[in-house]
Amino acid sequence: MDINQNYIEAVKNIKDAILRSQYRAAASVNKEQLSLYYGIGRYVSENSRKGFWGKGAIEQISSMLQKELPGLRGFSTRSIKNMRQFYEEWAVVLNRQPLTADLELDEKLLLVEIRQPMAAEFNWSDFLSVGFSHHIEIIAKAKTLEARLFYMHECATRYWSKYTLRDYLKADLYSHRGTLPNNFAQTLSDTKQALKAVCLFKDxxxxxxxxxxxxxxxxxxxxxxxxxxxxxxxxxxxxxxxxxxxxxxxxxxxxxxxxxxxxxxxxxxxxxxxxxxxxxxxxxxxxxxxxxxxxxxxxxxxxxxxxxxxxxxxxxxxxxxxxxxxxxxxxxxxxxxxxxxxxxxxxxxxxxLRKALPDIEELKNCCRKVWF
CATH class of the missing domain: 3.40.1350.10 (Trna Endonuclease; Chain: A, domain 1)
Structure with missing residues (x-):
């Protein structure tokens, strides 16, 4: 039995509304979470890269945290290393000379209030709307600031899941996105199909x-x-x-x-x-x-x-x-x-430019000479 087109449209609209609501709710807690992870990442970076911590310190700290806070999620060895990478990758962009009101640091709680950088092209709203797991995916696969800003913006405005983002990163959408204005990424649910459409048409x-x-x-x-x-x-x-x-x-x-x-x-x-x-x-x-x-x-x-x-x-x-x-x-x-x-x-x-183009008759004559 064919599904009524109106039902399909209704499901899509309701789904979009749910996703927008979820993203708004996530954005309200993202700043606190990202600030915490950024602060922990800085603390771990300073002590593990050039401090006094020895080999295996992060593994030991993760294990001890699990004992101190049973059921704690998100602080595995891999997660703590991700926090360190998150800080190290964004520190160059986010760290400017702080004013007194810009940076609030409690050395015990490791709470850092990260502030919007001076860069005009940096969209602070996008940065805070993207979850930590999305940030880690972007950092791992996109190596230029321009590419990272592009994927952050797409995640924030298209409501991509981590797996959709991963597909587009693997397909290198940033490099293949073309220049024609389009809405393929948001209207074609199949990632590969959207990428094909973007690549097929010129501007x-x-x-x-x-x-x-x-x-x-x-x-x-x-x-x-x-x-x-x-x-x-x-x-x-x-x-x-x-x-x-x-x-x-x-x-x-x-x-x-x-x-x-x-x-x-x-x-x-x-x-x-x-x-x-x-x-x-x-x-x-x-x-x-x-x-x-x-x-x-x-x-x-x-x-x-x-x-x-x-x-x-x-x-x-x-x-x-x-x-x-x-x-x-x-x-x-x-x-x-x-x-x-x-x-x-x-x-x-x-x-x-027109004068630089060869005359069509000249091209035909050249072809005749080549073939005959």
């Missing part, structure tokens, strides 16, 4: 078969039809430009729901993603209203066109220009996987 495509001189007409719809016509007429070349494993299904693809007809500009299927890919063409600058339209198309595709064995449909808006920061903000709260990319024709390129 800009050169469509040199489009005649720019025909564009910029008074009616925007007419411009979009010109772009669509040029792509369909050169669909093989477009697919080669767009990416691997695409199959063209059709243009102005008709879908219908509740007696309402809608037409998708271009519909493809990608074998690598095992997903339908809907492409909406826009001849001008990106508008946030485009996302709502595309989100509806994807809902209908998933409900009435997608096969049971296929992954969720993906939407791409192909427009002439965009403000990337604005698009990233606009796309993040939609529940269907979407991305926004731009296209450029050869006439759009600077004159010096």
């Amino acid at each position: 800009e495509y050169l469509l040199d078969f489009i005649n720019v001189e025909e564009l910029n007409e008074q009616e925007e719809d007419l411009d979009e039809r010109i772009v669509e016509k040029a792509i369909v007429a050169n669909v093989k070349k477009f697919i080669m430009t767009f990416g691997q494993d695409f199959s063209f299904i059709g243009n102005q693809y008709r879908i219908k729901v509740a007696e309402e007809e809608m037409f998708i500009d271009l519909l493809f299927f990608n074998r690598e993603l095992n997903s339908l890919v809907a492409v909406e063409l826009k001849s001008g600058k990106f508008r946030s209203s485009y996302l709502g339209q595309l989100n509806t198309y994807l809902s209908v595709l998933d409900s009435y066109v997608r096969k049971p064995h296929e992954n969720p449909s993906i939407g791409i808006i192909l427009c002439r220009e965009m403000n990337q920061t604005f698009v990233e903000f606009a796309v993040r709260d939609y529940n269907k996987p979407m991305g926004v990319v731009t296209y450029r024709a050869s006439e759009d390129m600077p004159e010096r």
Whole structure:
């Protein structure tokens, strides 16, 4: 029996609300926990690295703690070493010259109030929202500050579990995330699927078969039809430009729901993603209203066109220009996987670059000489 799409949507919304609530509750205790672990990590580091503690000291201290506080969790030998690593890795970033009010240290309790560093790019809210186990995963696998800040932000805003984070770290999402604005990581539950989608699409495509001189007409719809016509007429070349494993299904693809007809500009299927890919063409600058339209198309595709064995449909808006920061903000709260990319024709390129490109006839002649 098919599950009602409304139920699936309701479960997703309730699940997201539960996760957000859990993260808010966790954030309220995280600062105290992280401060404690940071202080213990500093104490252990100073005494085990350059102090008087001998070999095996951490193991002995852990065992003695278990006897002093029966049932104590989180202070195994491995955990204490993690606290030391947590302090040592973040000390360079978090430790600035303290003011009297900045640092409160009780040598007996080892309670340290860690304060936000001066670095402008450091998101203190993200740091405190991420649990200690997440921090340790990030420290172990991400070696640059930029990468660590990226994964912290994703954990804090996407509500990743430790295991989801581990999958993305293993796949090196930071290095492969691409530059196109998208919401793939938050809308595709399968980590590998999200990573494939991020890696597949570029942020800009050169469509040199489009005649720019025909564009910029008074009616925007007419411009979009010109772009669509040029792509369909050169669909093989477009697919080669767009990416691997695409199959063209059709243009102005008709879908219908509740007696309402809608037409998708271009519909493809990608074998690598095992997903339908809907492409909406826009001849001008990106508008946030485009996302709502595309989100509806994807809902209908998933409900009435997608096969049971296929992954969720993906939407791409192909427009002439965009403000990337604005698009990233606009796309993040939609529940269907979407991305926004731009296209450029050869006439759009600077004159010096166009002159650097070889003439097509010259290339053909060179090929004839090589082959014949």
